[in-house]
Amino acid sequence: xxxxxxxxxxxxxxxxxxxxxxxxxxxxxxxxxxxxxxxxxxxxxxxxxxxxxxxxxxxxxxxxxxxxxxxxxxxxxxxxxxxxxxxxxxxxxxxxxxxxxxxxxxxxxxxxxxxxx
Amino acid sequence: xxxxxxxxxxxxxxxxxxxxxxxxxxxxxxxxxxxxxxxxxxxxxxxxxxxxxxxxxxxxxxxxxxxxxxxxxxxxxxxxxxxxxxxxxxxxxxxxxxxxxxxxxxxxxxxxxx
Numbered sequence: 001x002x003x004x005x006x007x008x009x010x011x012x013x014x015x016x017x018x019x020x021x022x023x024x025x026x027x028x029x030x031x032x033x034x035x036x037x038x039x040x041x042x043x044x045x046x047x048x049x050x051x052x053x054x055x056x057x058x059x060x061x062x063x064x065x066x067x068x069x070x071x072x073x074x075x076x077x078x079x080x081x082x083x084x085x086x087x088x089x090x091x092x093x094x095x096x097x098x099x100x101x102x103x104x105x106x107x108x109x110x111x112x113x114x115x116x117x
Numbered sequence: 118x119x120x121x122x123x124x125x126x127x128x129x130x131x132x133x134x135x136x137x138x139x140x141x142x143x144x145x146x147x148x149x150x151x152x153x154x155x156x157x158x159x160x161x162x163x164x165x166x167x168x169x170x171x172x173x174x175x176x177x178x179x180x181x182x183x184x185x186x187x188x189x190x191x192x193x194x195x196x197x198x199x200x201x202x203x204x205x206x207x208x209x210x211x212x213x214x215x216x217x218x219x220x221x222x223x224x225x226x227x228x229x230x231x
Contacts, residue, residue, distance in 0.1 A: 035219070044119075045207060045222035091160060104173050105150070105220065107160040 002027045004094050004108035012114050013082050020067070021077040021111045023092030029053075032096045034075040036066065039089040039110070048090075051075060079113075087115045120144065121210050121223035129229045135196040138226045142189055142210030148172070149191040150211075150220060151183055155204035166191055198230045 003026040013019045025034065036048040051059045051066045059066040067076040079086055092108040120143035130136055142149050151163040153176075162175035166185035177183075180198075185191045195202060205227050209220040 037222070043205060043227075044224050045209075047119075047219050047221060050219055093160075104162050104165070104175055106162065109159050 002029075002032075002094060002096055002106055004092050004106055006092055006108035006111050008111045009109070010112040010114070012116055014116050015084060016081055018078060018080045019082050019086075019113065021079075021090050021092075021113065023075045023077065023108060025073050025075060025092075025094050027073075027094065027096055029096040032094055034066070034068070035093040035095070035105070036064070036075075036077045037091045037093060037107075038086075039091065041088070045091075049077065082115050084115050084117060087113060089113075119221040119223065121208060121221055123206075123208050123223035123226050125226060126224065127227050127229075129231065130198060131231055132198055132200060134198050134230075135194065136198065136228065138193040138195070138206055138208075138228075140191045140193070140208030140210075140223055142191070142208075143221055146210035146212050146221075147189065148211045149185055149189070150209040151177075151191070151193050152207040152209065152222075153204045154207060154225075155201075158204075160207075163193070195228070200230050203228055203230045 005024045032053045034051045038046045049061045049064045049066050051068045063080045065078045089110045089112050091110045095105045122141045124139045148167045150165045154160045163177040164183050165173040169185050180196050183193045205225045207225045209222045211220045
């Protein structure tokens with residue numbers, strides 16, 4: 001069965017430092033997609049970045065990059081030059097059967113990131 | 118703003134009651150997903166609709182049902198409500214035209230069952 005594990009319940013980071021949020025996954029599918037979402041205290045879920053299992057390059061979106069290590073089944077989120085507004089809950093998610101219109105998505109338990117000024 | 122709208126934002130009701138949550142996907146998106154976020158269960162996928170048809174089911178209780186209408190908006194119906202149904206309910210949408218695509222979430226409906 002597919003599973004997403006986020007082992008860091010909470011993290012404190014100094015402003016302007018880079019931060020890595022860990023995510024490991026388990027799936028028997030060859031084709032899948034990995035996502036990161038941010039949930040600020042206001043509650044909305046904000047899409048950050050996506051990585052497909054066949055993508056050879058690590059995904060990047062502005063200050064966000066995804067360190068994808070397929071053999072280790074890890075998809076860590078890296079935030080460069082952290083800002084106070086990055087304080088939020090971060091969720092890693094996976095969708096199996098990447099090209100299927102009927103695939104399910106599961107989420108990890110999340111990491112609460114707090115940025116110190 | 119993701120372009121996905123959900124109403125109402127907040128809902129307070131009593132045990133045993135029935136409520137309907139509404140979601141309008143982003144313009145052009147054909148797929149709608151429903152999620153439940155509670156403190157003890159985390160974020161759980163409930164159900165997916167694609168162009169009016171049910172496509173995938175997750176941990177959705179039998180007391181819950183959903184549908185997607187011809188204009189692509191979706192409704193999630195929760196009946197015989199229990200205290201444990203109190204949660205934040207998200208709707209998300211995606212284009213899903215046979216390609217990999219991203220889900221964009223609405224602001225959520227916070228349901229409180231007293």
